[in-house]
Amino acid sequence: MNRTAEDLDRLVEEFRALPATSDRKREIVAELDDVPDALPFLIAVVADPGEYDLARVEAATILRLWPPDDPATRRTAGRGLLTALHDPEEDLVREYAAGALGPYADNPAVHQALTAALRSDEEPLVRDNALAAVEEAGPSDARTDVLRALIQDPGLGRAAARILTAWGRKPDAPPPRPPLSGY
Secondary structure, eight states: OOOOHHHHHHHHHHHHHSOTTOHHHHHHHHHTTTOGGGHHHHHHHHHOTTSOHHHHHHHHHHHHHSOOSSHHHHHHHHHHHHHHHTOTTOHHHHHHHHHHTGGGTTSHHHHHHHHHHHHHOSOHHHHHHHHHHHHHHOOOHHHHHHHHHHTTOTTTHHHHHHHHHHTTOOTTOOOOOOOOOOO
């Protein structure tokens, strides 16, 4: 269903009037999945640590499934998801934020955050979702290096090897040598 600007305004107003933990907030966010003008609102919801966790999860899901085409809005969405990924109080939100970062992985800050999550996040589901985001992002030299570094990881090593193989990259290949410079 295509919503109008008036629909968006009405739903945002309703959202803001609801109690903090009302599940209607999640429903409203879900209703905005096909409204391009809702992107700033969705980004604000996912990035707000004081917002209802399930509304934030829904916003992260929408941002993963329908990432913005506009480069500036895409960067803003990536930053919003990074803010959610670093929320120490909400593991569920962090899991969904990590999984939603695939379409934004070419941004160096997102790549760095995914790498950090893969290597050292204490929450296994955040690590699993970060791995899924890297897989969704597809092959690049930087992502290949990250996955090769994970091969020995007891939790993610087999999945990293599977992804590398699916990408046509050898899991055990040594890193490329830097080019020799002239003497």
